[in-house]
Amino acid sequence: MNRERVLERLSQVTLPAGVVPQMGTDWSPVGQIYFFTLKSTNPNYDVMELKSIEDWVVEKNFKAVPDIVDVASFGGPTREYQVRIDPNKLIAYGLSLAQVEQQLANNNANAGGSFIEAGLQQLNIREVGLVRNVQDIANTVIMTKGGTPRRVKDHRRRCARAEDSAGRVRSGAFIAKTAKIIDNDDVVSGIALLRKGANADDALAGIHEKVKSLTNIFYLLG
Secondary structure, eight states, X not given: OHHHHHHHHHTTOOOOTTOXXXXXXXXXXXXXXXXXXXXXXXXXXXXXXXXXXXIIIIHHHHHTSTTEEEEEEEOSOOOOEEEXXXXXXXXXXXXXXXXXXXXXXXXXXXXXXXXXXXXXXXXXXXXXXXXXXXXXXHTOEEEEETTEEEETTOSTTOSEEEEEOXXXXXXXXXXXXXXXXXXXXXXXXXXXXXXXXXXXXXXXXXXXXXXXXXXHHHHHHO
8 A cells, every 4th residue: 555655646746857767666585485396296287287277367466465566587488379371361350450450359358348236236347358268369350341341261261370388488497406406497486575564474374375275276177
């Protein structure tokens, strides 16, 4: 809350040209209180899948623990969905790359739908437009010509194709090593970061509860 108030005030401060105010992190190097590595004996969960779980499940659950301000993650390829464009087909359709990008962005956004009255209450309506898989990307309408929609997946006259790639280009790797023996040359790991001045014991107790809960959930999922 205090940091939010400082940010609000910073936006109202008049500073010399070229001076941009910034706030420091809310944690320090001594706040690295919990190191973890994700492992799975299920062959359906490869390193990329573990990386997705770390980014979208573990990290968010750890951040929900009081006084954990962030989670630094390492290792594993990041899942990436790509639309590979054929420039010649774009020209044939009279489209630009910017138009394709804009349509993909528009079809991956939520929309409000006002509200409806239910007795003494009002229920807000919204449309969740988040893309869930490659097929959703393939079904995205790029343009409409003569009343006929042109989608990314137009097979015989397509100008682009959507696919689940082998992952974002990597700039490094995280390796698990015991003494001089490399146990695993690509693992997913992370560090939970404690808020400055907070009680580490309380935060660790909260993390241990989260770990226990997540372990039980993934055990039931197989």
